[in-house]
Amino acid sequence: MDLISNLALGFSIALSPWTLMLAVIGAFVGTIIGALPGLGPSNGVAILIPLAFTMGLDATSALVLLTSVYYGAMYGGRISSILLNIPGDEPALMTTLDGYPMAKQGRAGDALVISGVASFVGAFIATIGLAIMAPMLARVAYLFGPAEYFALYLLAFCTLGGIASKNQAKAALASCIGLGIAMIGLDNTSGMPRFTYGNLHLMDGVDFLVAIVGLFAIAEVFFFIESHGKESAIGVKLEKITIPVKDIVGSTGAMLRSTVIGFFAGVLPGAGASLGSFMAYVAQKAADPDKASYGKGNPKGVAAPEAGNNAAAGGALVPMLTLGVPGSGTTAVLLALLMTLNITPGPTLFTDRPEVVWGLIASLLIANIVLLVMNVPMVKIFVKVLTVPAWVLLPGVTMVSFVGIYSLTGSYFDLVLMIAFGALGYVLRKLDIPTVPVILGILLGNHMEDSLRRAMVISDGDWTFLFSSPISIGLWIAAIAGFVAPIFLRGILKKPEIRDADELVD
Amino acid sequence: MITGDRIFGLVVILVALAYVASATQIQVSFLADPVGSKTFPYIIGTIGAICGLYMVIRPDPDPEWPDLPTLGRLGFALLALVAYAYMLKPLGFLIPTAIVAAILSYQISPRPLPAILSGLGLSAGLYVVFKFLLGLSLTGLPKVIMG
Structure with a gap:
């Protein structure tokens, strides 16, 4: 049994006291980050990467710490959804639909426990799914040549862009902005500088961490200044927490179904957790005969999106680790982490660095158990976090971002560049242009160009080579479908808006 | 009505054109490959300009701009x-x-x-x-x- 021996290797690394401690710290910090309104997993992981790097953690430790933060943030996102009707991140949006009504009926504690258990079920099963599926996909990935990789990158941009935005032109534009920025610096193939305009700082290209922290964290500060921190928490109340056994048992089916849906939504390159929680909720509502109770505080309506959301988070790691193509905004940030640590994701990762992959998977399983313990009996601690006012939180986030980037690169130029990305992120988000494709473009731009050029070297300049294998044709078709289909599906699969608190019936 | 999308679309078109223009200035090394250093930037610039044009022609409703x-x-x-x-x-x-x-x-x-x-x-x-x-x-x- 390959899987068992691999997992044994993983646990032998993950069960060292040091790694265990990192997983616990990561899970704790992650839950706090997820719970804070306006500071989602992408943000949280992004500002922590430079710090983890300057602390001199080795590859496995850094990966364990930050993926624990990632999982923790997925758990934490539900807390502000349920108590404040403010999703901490986009995937947590669906949890507000039934979670907040439950909280208004005085069942906030029940909703938190149910969603905590659902998160655990989703994430735990998805991590096992990751352990089974990733090596399989890694074997398939060996069949991928440059032409297939080019089509795969295209697929990631198309599906991510197609889902992330209401306007396909804006999604495509976001990808172009990212790809265009990636071209800055020395050309990998010819060694010639491109778009550097004689600036020495630009020779190495734009550091993707600078771009990520700017687009996510600094842009957020501008948004809070604009809104005067209106979204900060006021009057959070939580009574004694009991375990609603009946509701948990009753939602078992919902949790398991949503886990499967969420996992496969996460595996699709570019689709990610938002799609996972959305589809899980819609499917749950469609399968339940008592449709009218959804949106009014049905416990199953809390369990389904949370299980789906966390399962998708695990599923998204599959294409990220095996193909180097992230399935969501946060996994894009994790990809940035791998690249910073000089780990190249892809099929060879499983044979060359098994300790990284399996250590990661084992510590995710452990982190999940830690998270369950933290998020059910100790949830009150995290609820306290919600009372941190925005006027302390956001300046703090900014300062952490500055110190992180400064200690990583040590240059004024990068700090100013980060601020510029913050301003760009503000304008883009104002115009409803998604920022995740920009990040993906900066991360994957050079790889995408390299695979195109290597494909052309193989075929001696014959462009039809790009469509010459069944795999690449399939990927091209999927890419086009992924980009075009949301235009037609948008009418049917309309995302629900967060309703005003006043409209809800108590 | 002038909307944010129109203005931003115009900026995008200008930047994309400047991008393509400066891509023509990239020095080509003697290590030539069939695609070369310029093609990919050309493709990006062109698609970007088309997207900008689309935003000018079919802008979305304006967001609420800060006062x-x-x-x-x-x-x-x-x-x-x-x-x-x-x-x-x-x-x-x-x-x-x-x-x-x-x-x-x-x-x-x-x-x-x-x-x-x-x-x-x-x-x-x-x-x-x-x-x-x-x-x-x-x-x-x-x-x-x-x-």
């Missing part, structure tokens, strides 16, 4: 951040952080006392965390004072 005082606050915050970037090294961590954190705090919630307190608190608190807990090499005070 003039808010815009002023945003601009001021931006300036404070840039100043912070340049102050961090010569003046050390503690003083610029306290000032800029207080400014940002005041911009989010305009009450002077809490803003000053959060500036001071963040500056001292983060310094302790970075310096002693995480072991980053930070200079606390200006080099002149430290001798």
Whole structure:
């Protein structure tokens, strides 16, 4: 049994006291980050990467710490959804639909426990799914040549862009902005500088961490200044927490179904957790005969999106680790982490660095158990976090971002560049242009160009080579479908808006 | 009606054209491959320009833009951040952080006392965390004072 021996290797690394401690710290910090309104997993992981790097953690430790933060943030996102009707991140949006009504009926504690258990079920099963599926996909990935990789990158941009935005032109534009920025610096193939305009700082290209922290964290500060921190928490109340056994048992089916849906939504390159929680909720509502109770505080309506959301988070790691193509905004940030640590994701990762992959998977399983313990009996601690006012939180986030980037690169130029990305992120988000494709473009731009050029070297300049294998044709078709289909599906699969608190019936 | 999408679309078209124009200036090395250094930037620039054109022709409804005082606050915050970037090294961590954190705090919630307190608190608190807990090499005070 390959899987068992691999997992044994993983646990032998993950069960060292040091790694265990990192997983616990990561899970704790992650839950706090997820719970804070306006500071989602992408943000949280992004500002922590430079710090983890300057602390001199080795590859496995850094990966364990930050993926624990990632999982923790997925758990934490539900807390502000349920108590404040403010999703901490986009995937947590669906949890507000039934979670907040439950909280208004005085069942906030029940909703938190149910969603905590659902998160655990989703994430735990998805991590096992990751352990089974990733090596399989890694074997398939060996069949991928440059032409297939080019089509795969295209697929990631198309599906991510197609889902992330209401306007396909804006999604495509976001990808172009990212790809265009990636071209800055020395050309990998010819060694010639491109778009550097004689600036020495630009020779190495734009550091993707600078771009990520700017687009996510600094842009957020501008948004809070604009809104005067209106979204900060006021009057959070939580009574004694009991375990609603009946509701948990009753939602078992919902949790398991949503886990499967969420996992496969996460595996699709570019689709990610938002799609996972959305589809899980819609499917749950469609399968339940008592449709009218959804949106009014049905416990199953809390369990389904949370299980789906966390399962998708695990599923998204599959294409990220095996193909180097992230399935969501946060996994894009994790990809940035791998690249910073000089780990190249892809099929060879499983044979060359098994300790990284399996250590990661084992510590995710452990982190999940830690998270369950933290998020059910100790949830009150995290609820306290919600009372941190925005006027302390956001300046703090900014300062952490500055110190992180400064200690990583040590240059004024990068700090100013980060601020510029913050301003760009503000304008883009104002115009409803998604920022995740920009990040993906900066991360994957050079790889995408390299695979195109290597494909052309193989075929001696014959462009039809790009469509010459069944795999690449399939990927091209999927890419086009992924980009075009949301235009037609948008009418049917309309995302629900967060309703005003006043409209809800108590 | 002029909308944000139209203006931004125009900017995008101009930038994309400039991008393609400067791509033509990329020096070609003797190590030529069939695609070369220029093709991919050309493709990106072209698609970008098309997207910009689409935004000009079919703009989405305008978002709610901030009013003039808010815009002023945003601009001021931006300036404070840039100043912070340049102050961090010569003046050390503690003083610029306290000032800029207080400014940002005041911009989010305009009450002077809490803003000053959060500036001071963040500056001292983060310094302790970075310096002693995480072991980053930070200079606390200006080099002149430290001798």
